[in-house]
Amino acid sequence: MFLVVASASSAAAQLFPLSDVRLKDGPLLEAQDADRQYLMALDADRLLAPFRREAGLPLPKPSYGNWESSGLDGHMGGHYVSALALMWASTGDAAVKQRLDYVIAELKRCQDQLGTGYIGGIPDGKTAWAEIAKGQLKVDNFSVNGRWVPWYNLHKLFAGLRDAHVHAGSEDAKQMLVRFSDWALQLTAKLSDEQVQAMLKSEHGGMNEIFADVAEITGDAKYLALAKRFSHQALLQPLLEQRDVLTGLHANTQIPKVIGFERISETGGDKTWHQAARFFWKTVVDKRTVAIGGNSVKEHFHPDGNFQPMLDEVEGPETCNSYNMLKLSAALYRADAAKGGAYADYYERTLYNHILSAQHPRGGGFVYFTPMRPQHYRVYSQVDQGMWCCVGSGIESHARHGEFIYAHEGDALYVNLFIASTLNWRDQGVRITQSTRFPDESRSRIKINDAGSFALKLRYPSWVAAGAMKLRLNGRAIKVSGKPGEYIEIRRSWADGDTVDIELPMRTQLEPMPGLKNYYAVLHGPIVLAAKTEGPAGERLNFRADDSRMGHIAHGPVCPQESAPVFVSARKDFERRFKPVKGQPLTFTAPGLIQGRNAGRLQLIPFFRLHDSRYMLYWAHTTLAQQSVLRSSMAAAEAERLKLDAQTIDQVAPGEQQPESDHGFRGEGVESGINKNSRWRHARQWFSYELADRELQARKLRLSFSGGDAGRRFDLIVNEQLISEILLSANAQEIYSRDFELPADLVKASAGKLSVKFVAQPGSIAGGLYGLRLLR
Incomplete structure (x- = not known):
């Protein structure tokens, strides 16, 4: 059955193809160039190895290690196809296109060899998928039939084939994508809706988004129906009812699902799914997001009323989350560009302060967790070692920076971001040049390179004060009739060479951490400022992650929070205390305001330019009289926790995907859930973890339970030795x-x-x- 799909062309607004936008000199072009080097340094044959292995083809080179050899085999290959396609569209680099064509051709060999439409690097995937097709399902929150998040893994390749077709015009990729989708259709044909929903308990990426895309590409309704089957009702239904059920959920499992909800709305015309996606976006952005635009602690959504874990933990916002939130923001923007100022504000904030900051400017390594904890630090991937999800999304992110700068709707051109770039608006026969040194300078110039009649709609950022934005048309001031968060329209018949100059005065502002009103981030315009700090004397940290299973976490010592510098002021409106440093853009000092170790030498700089260092991003505020009280209360709050951390050799957070996977979780009859913001794991038969004690210092296990489970009986066995018969009691x-x-x-x-x-x-x-620690 075929249908008329509500395609992107009939949406309220369209983003331009990446091939029509080119970046000019600036921080985003530098990030794109660093990413291109990283992409070309990766070995395509090693990324192809899992697919060749599963197809029974010879392996010229072995697979990469790390996540690529521990169950997620092949996920990076899918990201790689997307990144190459996006980079080719963004740059026109022939070497990138040649690499893309090679990878697509080799994947096609794998698909042809298998003969079913399937392609994948999942270890012994053939057996697992055969069981699933028969309805023999064993599902947990991160595994299906013993394979680590297999649909999540496959989603990366589905998306890669889509991107190779959409952004690089690959006809082979299109045919492979449709064959792959037909395989999924056939695989699930005999499964009940209940069985499909059971599979969706395990992280599955944006499979619903992909099938909506395939419906749009082919015009065939069967793929839209499959997209709806792959939409997780446990999340969709509360969102349709405008209910926030996010606390405790694995954050990046949810965001791609919602991108799919929006694509189904966009493709199939169901506005209620759009409303659900918009409610999710507002819930995450308004209630669970920090200054850099990121969200989650240890990969999970914390309670909306308690941001303290953001300050306590070193596993802060995950970069993948922000990558997907930008995709969701762009999708929601397309539905209503005229009112899209909030989406553009968030996009800009997150792009500069999280996405850009999570790539190392030298070598292009990528960050997984960005701690908000005072005086902690980040670690960066290395080309041949880190194969984490945030590397995969990272190589994509920096290949698509031209995507959201401009949009068009009829004869209206939207300028969403102030980024040095050129635009070829083919439909109107108009070329645009945007010249700016933003964010180092608070101005931009739009030059019309051809004649034409259209409306130019310029975003009035929310960080510019009301009445402060200034416009000049060909040097003459024009009235700005609009306010922050809106778009300012200039409609006219344009002549070749016309210019519009935009002044965007930046202010230094303080932004409190939600729920913690005495902790502040400092922003200049949309740019988050941070300061480099030092750890203990003589400390030598390694900022490059190794290829260990948990190498993506900055495991170095934490600095006690009472030792962190603080803002000391009798007044709360102390923005005026920040002074720009002459000759150094976006660099500030705060004479007398910052108190603590080396306070006089601290400078605040854009967080996206701060690397290879401990840092301060959120600062406690106190008065001179209360400073000692604040530090004493911090010390008291941290003492027991830091003592326990120092005593801990290894630990597991039961029911949380990454910690359990990192510790070799296995079990039968297993279940997990959330009880009053705490995650739990239990089994009607058994479950187990693998812990590391390299120095043989272990003395005891500390296990956490709930008083609500009183009466349960089970055995604790370590290395096949019975340690205790446990009877849970009331507490x-x-x-x-x-x-x-x-x-x-x-x-x-x-x-x-x-x-x-x-x-x-x-x-x-x-x-x-509820918790497991191995203690010295």
């Missing part, structure tokens, strides 16, 4: 902990590896387990 505390001693001879014989297993006794349940 006055909602969540409480118990310690279990480990025999010295067991630890000595462990070779540094401890398998911790929980086995349900007959008629009972093992768990729920």
